[in-house]
Amino acid sequence: MPLTNKYIQQRIEKAEFLKQAGINPYANNSQRNTSIEKYLNVNADIANTESQRDENRSYIVSGRIKLLRIMGKASFVKIEDESGILQIYVARDNLPEGFYNTIFKKNIEVGDIIEVGGYPFVTGKGELSLHASNLKLLTKAIAPLPEKFHGVTDKEIRYRKRYLDLIMNAEVRKTFQTRSKVISLTRRFFEDKGFLEVETPMMHPIAGGANAKPFVTHHNALSTDRYLRIAPELYLKRLIVGGFEAVFEINRNFRNEGMDATHNPEFTSIEFYWAYKTYKDLIEITKEYFAYLFEHLNLPSLLPYGELSVNFENFQEIPLIESLTTIGGVPAEVAQDAEKIYAYLKEKAINVKPNLNLGQLQGELFDEFVEEKLIDPTFITEYPVEISPLARRSDENPDITERFELFIAGREIANAFSELNDPVDQLGRFEGQMSAKDAGDDEAHEMDKDFVEALSYGMAPTAGQGIGIDRLVMLLTNEHSIRDVLLFPAMKPQNEDEQSQKEE
RNA sequence: GUCUUGUUAGCUCAGCUGGUAGAGCACGUCACUUUUAAUGAUGUGGCCGAUGGUUCGAAUCCAUCACAGGACACCA
Numbered sequence: 001m002p003l004t005n006k007y008i009q010q011r012i013e014k015a016e017f018l019k020q021a022g023i024n025p026y027a028n029n030s031q032r033n034t035s036i037e038k039y040l041n042v043n044a045d046i047a048n049t050e051s052q053r054d055e056n057r058s059y060i061v062s063g064r065i066k067l068l069r070i071m072g073k074a075s076f077v078k079i080e081d082e083s084g085i086l087q088i089y090v091a092r093d094n095l096p097e098g099f100y101n102t103i104f105k106k107n108i109e110v111g112d113i114i115e116v117g118g119y120p121f122v123t124g125k126g127e128l129s130l131h132a133s134n135l136k137l138l139t140k141a142i143a144p145l146p147e148k149f150h151g152v153t154d155k156e157i158r159y160r161k162r163y164l165d166l167i168m169n170a171e172v173r174k175t176f177q178t179r180s181k182v183i184s185l186t187r188r189f190f191e192d193k194g195f196l197e198v199e200t201p202m203m204h205p206i207a208g209g210a211n212a213k214p215f216v217t218h219h220n221a222l223s224t225d226r227y228l229r230i231a232p233e234l235y236l237k238r239l240i241v242g243g244f245e246a247v248f249e250i251n252r253n254f255r256n257e258g259m260d261a262t263h264n265p266e267f268t269s270i271e272f273y274w275a276y277k278t279y280k281d282l283i284e285i286t287k288e289y290f291a292y293l294f295e296h297l298n299l300p301s302l303l304p305y306g307e308l309s310v311n312f313e314n315f316q317e318i319p320l321i322e323s324l325t326t327i328g329g330v331p332a333e334v335a336q337d338a339e340k341i342y343a344y345l346k347e348k349a350i351n352v353k354p355n356l357n358l359g360q361l362q363g364e365l366f367d368e369f370v371e372e373k374l375i376d377p378t379f380i381t382e383y384p385v386e387i388s389p390l391a392r393r394s395d396e397n398p399d400i401t402e403r404f405e406l407f408i409a410g411r412e413i414a415n416a417f418s419e420l421n422d423p424v425d426q427l428g429r430f431e432g433q434m435s436a437k438d439a440g441d442d443e444a445h446e447m448d449k450d451f452v453e454a455l456s457y458g459m460a461p462t463a464g465q466g467i468g469i470d471r472l473v474m475l476l477t478n479e480h481s482i483r484d485v486l487l488f489p490a491m492k493p494q495n496e497d498e499q500s501q502k503e504e
Numbered sequence: 505g506u507c508u509u510g511u512u513a514g515c516u517c518a519g520c521u522g523g524u525a526g527a528g529c530a531c532g533u534c535a536c537u538u539u540u541a542a543u544g545a546u547g548u549g550g551c552c553g554a555u556g557g558u559u560c561g562a563a564u565c566c567a568u569c570a571c572a573g574g575a576c577a578c579c580a
């Protein structure tokens with residue numbers, strides 16, 4: 001079915017012609033000795049010389065042809081490698097006899113990957129170029145590239161055929177280079193602080209550590225179902241029980257839920273756990289982490305994000321209840337009373353599930369009235385215990401937990417707390433979640449008896465945090481869809497099988 | 505899941521209130537030894553997302569479906 005397009009047929013014929021002429025259209029004897037970026041840097045001085053060229057220098061560069069201008073006996077070719085774009089000047093009389101007319105002009109075209117040797121010179125229009133003395137085809141592209149000026153803009157094509165997007169859009173490559181740096185810097189930051197990177201299971205017997213619907217798979221040998229992990233939390237805390245004092249894991253989580261601009265079914269997070277520390281220490285290390293990223297990524301502390309401007313020198317800290325009134329405008333007496341909250345929400349024409357407890361309702365108020373207003377980095381602290389089943393209670397007030405979530409540009413970026421290490425309290429919280437589940441909350445946390453048992457051996461006082469890497473990268477690259485920071489975002493399969501429909 | 509917009513040549517897009525398709529780029533042929541989205545001439549290229557319906561006649565109107573974008577819901 002593929003390769004039937006007439007343009008492709010035409011190019012296959014060219015590849016055949018080249019084979020007949022003794023030229024391998026898929027050669028692998030590359031002699032490249034410099035990247036385009038290095039070539040341009042090393043030869044920048046040519047522009048200051050009188051002759052505007054240096055025939056004693058010689059370089060071999062390789063890349064994909066992006067533009068081709070044939071002008072009779074000479075041509076200009078723009079080739080691109082990972083590092084940049086370079087203009088090549090190809091003249092008939094500088095190449096072997098017959099090569100220019102029969103091979104180059106007729107059988108090498110935009111999209112092909114070529115290798116060119118020659119010397120640096122500056123054109124009349126002032127562009128540092130390479131004067132070709134030999135040219136070799138490395139890879140024949142039989143599919144034509146999208147249009148040179150507009151490129152591909154269709155999002156469906158860009159996501160489904162990311163390779164085309166990457167060929168055509170250099171700034172997309174830049175985004176993913178930044179993503180790679182963020183992950184690398186994150187790893188280095190925590191390693192330098194003495195954290196140990198670990199790998200915990202991706203397939204869990206119990207989907208724990210968060211409230212979310214899991215993907216289910218089946219293990220044949222054990223004839224048992226497994227859940228793709230929704231969070232690594234409970235395994236990482238078992239490691240703290242085991243005596244590791246600072247661990248982190250950067251990896252994928254999977255949640256079987258809706259997809260939108262900030263949700264993909266598989267997403268990357270870092271979770272780290274730090275013994276003998278509290279959530280207060282996490283606030284400090286988080287600020288330090290951001291400063292580290294900004295320094296190494298060369299980002300301005302007043303970071304533009306769409307229409308917004310986020311000030312990373314203005315970290316705020318505010319308890320959740322307080323934020324409801326000071327930021328959300330909810331009257332103080334309403335925020336502390338379940339019935340009044342229900343009445344308030346109804347008045348604002350906001351529908352919520354019935355029979356929610358006070359903590360859950362305060363969470364609803366926060367989501368409705370506060371979250372999107374948090375532009376500069378803000379630590380929202382003191383979460384209600386009902387919506388924090390794995391967090392330690394405050395010593396001063398047992399209804400709230402020693403927890404924060406970090407919001408930036410109206411979006412949750414991190415979730416952190418002093419860990420609950422009282423096994424009896426943890427068992428009680430799980431039981432509370434179980435009764436919520438029985439009452440119809442299908443996203444309540446699962447009971448994990450093995451985890452309670454682990455805690456029963458004693459987990460040192462510990463603080464732990466999770467940071468959504470995808471959303472963080474979105475923020476740092478000024479992208480507004482998670483799909484633009486994932487190389488291969490989740491897409492529905494296309495059913496182009498007209499056959500199966502006709503077969504009936 | 506709901507609402508909404510889109511799907512026309514390889515790509516980017518036109519195509520009014522129905523009369524079986526257009527442009528630019530790309531591609532073919534020709535000219536051109538310093539171009540910058542090169543230029544000039546000329547030509548090829550389409551089951552108008554799929555299936556039904558209305559109509560003498562459908563890219564166009566209607567319905568259903570598929571995929572995608574956006575918004576909302578869900579995701580504590």
